[in-house]
Amino acid sequence: DGGITQSPKYLFRKEGQNVTLSCEQNLNHDAMYWYRQDPGQGLRLIYYSQIVNDFQKGDIAEGYSVSREKKESFPLTVTSAQKNPTAFYLCASSLGYEQFFGPGTRLTVL
């Protein structure tokens, strides 16, 4: 089955801790994206990567970091510098304009 997997589904973090959200795709897509979703705000772009070993900041990159060492994987690290990290995080991949989304990870800061 081709698709995008995100893990974990739920993640709890204490203030001051870094956490890493996993995103894996087996669709052989070149581009991958991370979006953050808050109630009533739609989705906002955090980072994107069009090819391996290259990535670009999106609209709300502060407090986040990413890596793209493999085509299939695009992990997102939420650092302690992110002031309000509690949100729903969605990963996507694309071949051209159409994006396919993973099931999301809900991060809660305690």
Add this chain to the structure above:
Amino acid sequence: AQSVTQPDIHITVSEGASLELRCNYSYGATPYLFWYVQSPGQGLQLLLKYFSGDTLVQGIKGFEAEFKRSQSSFNLRKPSVHWSDAAEYFCAVAADQDSGYALNFGKGTSLLVTP
């Protein structure tokens, strides 16, 4: 800069009634437009997309959308709503190559279906 506006935050319709969700966009060139649906706590599922050609596009689950360049709109319609259509709906426009074709989303419309 591109932007997407969904004027209706919440919409309530009766089961079996028709539905129209509004979407307006701001984009200089020919837009690539999408409608996605999201059930609570889930990812986004693509309903339909418009790239070019026929301005009336058909999607999954009986949805359709019409691209109107003169009105900068891409409204989503369904002739008869089912209870299972209750969800959050997002309109999106693709950014250009400089932005990696990332999507700019509207803030969403929450659809409630009553018996």
